[in-house]
Amino acid sequence: MAYNKIVVTGGAGRLGRFVVERLKQRYDVSVIDIHPSDVPGVQSADVDVTDLEALTAAFKGADAVVHLAAVPNPRTSSPEKCFRVNTQGTWVALQAAEDAGVKRVIVISSDSATGLHYNPKDWAPQYLPVDEKHPIRPSEVYSLSKEVTESIARCYSVRGKVEVLVIRPGHIVFAPEYPELGTRGSDVNNYHLWGYVAPQDVAQGIQLALEHPDGRYDCFFLGAADGLNERPTLEIMKERLGYLPEVRGDVFESNPNAGVFGIGHAREVLGYEPQFTWRDFGAR
Template sequence: MPERKRVIVTGATGMIGRTLMEDLRDVYDLAGTSRSAQTDPRFIVLDFDDIDAAAAAFRGYDAVVHMHAKSNHNTDELQPYLGPNVVGVYNMYEAARRAGVRRVVYASSNHATGWYELVGERCDAESTVRPDGIYGAAKVWGEALGRYYADRYGLEVIALRIGSYRYRAKPVDFSMGARILSTWLSDRDLVQLVQRAIEAPGLRFGIYYGVSNNARRYWDLTNAATELGYYPRDNAEEYAAEVLAKGGQYTLWGYSTGGLV
């Protein structure tokens, strides 16, 4: 029986991190990082202001799944994102390089191209980046830095532009109106996507959208299927009647305080 990969999930107490720690525990030799001590012995206390500490934590792992970030989109000020989403992302990549990690799965965001949505245009992973705010611009930085580390150092980097995810939530549990019918990412599709990103062979760098098989989705998943083998199973349309019955304005801005990435 092949030895299980060793995978460390950063930001493992967040919305996405919690799901991965629960649902991939029987697939990988799994550890997680958190800013504060946890009762689960798999967790390491780690912030990303110290490259040496991060490199020590990463040593011996095959993959880093980087979910550590500030994910509140409600400000256009740089300062809230500068530590975790800019400097912290550099520290993560550099720590992975120093530790000899083979692959980084980086949690980017649909907000890296969010302006297309604002003007009603579709986009795919090859479209020019058009962030809809400082948060999205910081995610673009993380993608670009990953490209540099892939080219310069041979680190394998898979960037996932996550749609709308909340821990164990169905579309009707969100408060963004009809938008969720396009952008929802279910639990099992999230887990499949991350597992494919860890396992897909022969990739040095790639950017992929993370969304379920929603009938109304406007992000193209072609390269996620052909390069990662990602085939989402869930469709938000199953919940359309309930979502639309709740009413409310179709919302792009100001919905992130519930933990969306």
């Protein structure tokens, strides 16, 4: 599908800057954010993503929307704000896109939608690697907001007026975190299950999802090719749980440090291939 104009909600945020920088090389990109974009040559507008009328007007003339705007961390917001912005903002963005005649929306969810990150003791991966068919059971507000986000996305896809694809990035690492990554990787109880992804690779996956010829609803984990763990993934997982879940496929044979959240679907369908590992950041 050919696009000319793309709108990125939350495009002035930490991830948004990487997405906008990448997409502007090929498209006419504009940003909706409560902060102005600092990417040269990119226009931005301060529009509340929970304001349907204003967002519909902002989407007029756009071919595609990348919906990044959300509360990205449950520890930096009240539960009420986290749930409202993440769920109502997604509904408004998709309704506005539909009303404005947008062709495709890429919705950013999270691998936390599985409910595995904050890990109740009785909720461990049912099998490894965790793929997009794995059961989900969120147990706190941020993960729940992402499950609802994905339900809203599926709903609008079923309606058939706008194409919707969902991206589930792993924990996106930015420069302030680099010195901590080695320590996190050696922590058996790391609450991200040692998963991570560079923002550049998330931007790659988003572009691939925009350009994918099949607009039917789909969901994709995006992560690095490995985990933060320097010990083999199955070894550290067995130590964490006291047992090893069912292992499917041969990914851990070819890459013993492969991530818990599998990226095989994104590789096969989108052609996604992560370019960065945590070692590229000088983290030890």
